[in-house]
Amino acid sequence: MLAMNKFKLLGITAISIAASVLVTACKDKRSTGWEYAPNMYRHIAYDPDQENLNFADGKTAQVPPKGTIPVGFTRFNYANTNAGYDSASRTLVSPKVYNFKDGEVLYQHFCGPCHGMTGQGDGLVVKHGYPAPPSYSTGQSSRGGAMKDLTDGKIYHTITYGLNAMGSYASQLSPEERWKVVAYVRHLQTL
Template sequence: MNKMRLLGVIGAVAVIAVVVASCGGNTTRSTGWEFSRNMYDPLGYNPDQPNANFKDGKTAQVPPPGTTPIGFERFPYSGSNEDYERAGAELANPFDQSEANLKQGEALYQVYCAVCHGPEGRGDGPITKDRTLDAESRQLENYPPPPSYARSDSINSSRGGLMADLSDGKIYHTITYGLNMMGSHASQLSPEERWLVVMYVRELQKK
């Protein structure tokens, strides 16, 4: 027991000594020891800082020609009708059709597409119907319904051919660049997510 008390006293004295020593006693401007200095002094350069490692002295450098930024996927097709047709002929969905992929594609479709295209792709989304702002009883603007994907509706695309016959590449191209009233969804959906939506749309075409 005496040993335990002795160890306790020694520990308390050591803690008090460290605290007192860190205060400096008004005799020094030193802040004492610093813990994990690299946690608040970054080792890397900020983009706008001078940098002697480069000839021009700048940190922000233009990427070398032909490089691809991390997380970015190049899409070698423009938004033209010619490249729309070319994408339709050359591109195929890289994902295997599975229940898990279809469910994920459906979830993405319901979030990003169903508001216009409708839950089953028949162009009857809520934004195309009469809507009223209840607080003011004000009629909201309706948007023209997009054409139905369903084969049973036999609707033509504005670019020609049945909506039910749109290929993987044509759907992906349209999601990427948009068409008519539909804006580009490239900023909302990653390339992988776009392909999953394409997979689900192909299922809607069968109805």
């Protein structure tokens, strides 16, 4: 009889706990009562589009101060003009010596579709009817001179700004990757 009372007492206790959990869980569906990392829900920082009285114009999103450079950004001080192209030809050199193999995959992915895998101007887009770019080893540059005589600075300038039908690759290739492609193009000029 004593064992039966224990089971009855345990059963009543279990039902009471289950009922109290059920009643308290139904109280507010939006809150569990627990809050992990409250600063994720109620942050103290201003939103970019929020009014901010700390600035004279009342805007949170401010234009960066003049002359500042974003972290990780490398400034390219050559204009997208013929004068900038000529200046890059004379003064721009790779900051590091790269093996041409370092740029092979980058060249194949970004340049190969137009210039061809061997730099002969026979890429896939040419087979679809687009004009062929000049061959690196035998072609003539649209700015004058043989493609095989292009300097590192001219190639880098062209990759950065584009030329004729070729668009800029500055957003697809980092400065270091551009120099790797330059090294590979220099290799293709000798083929």
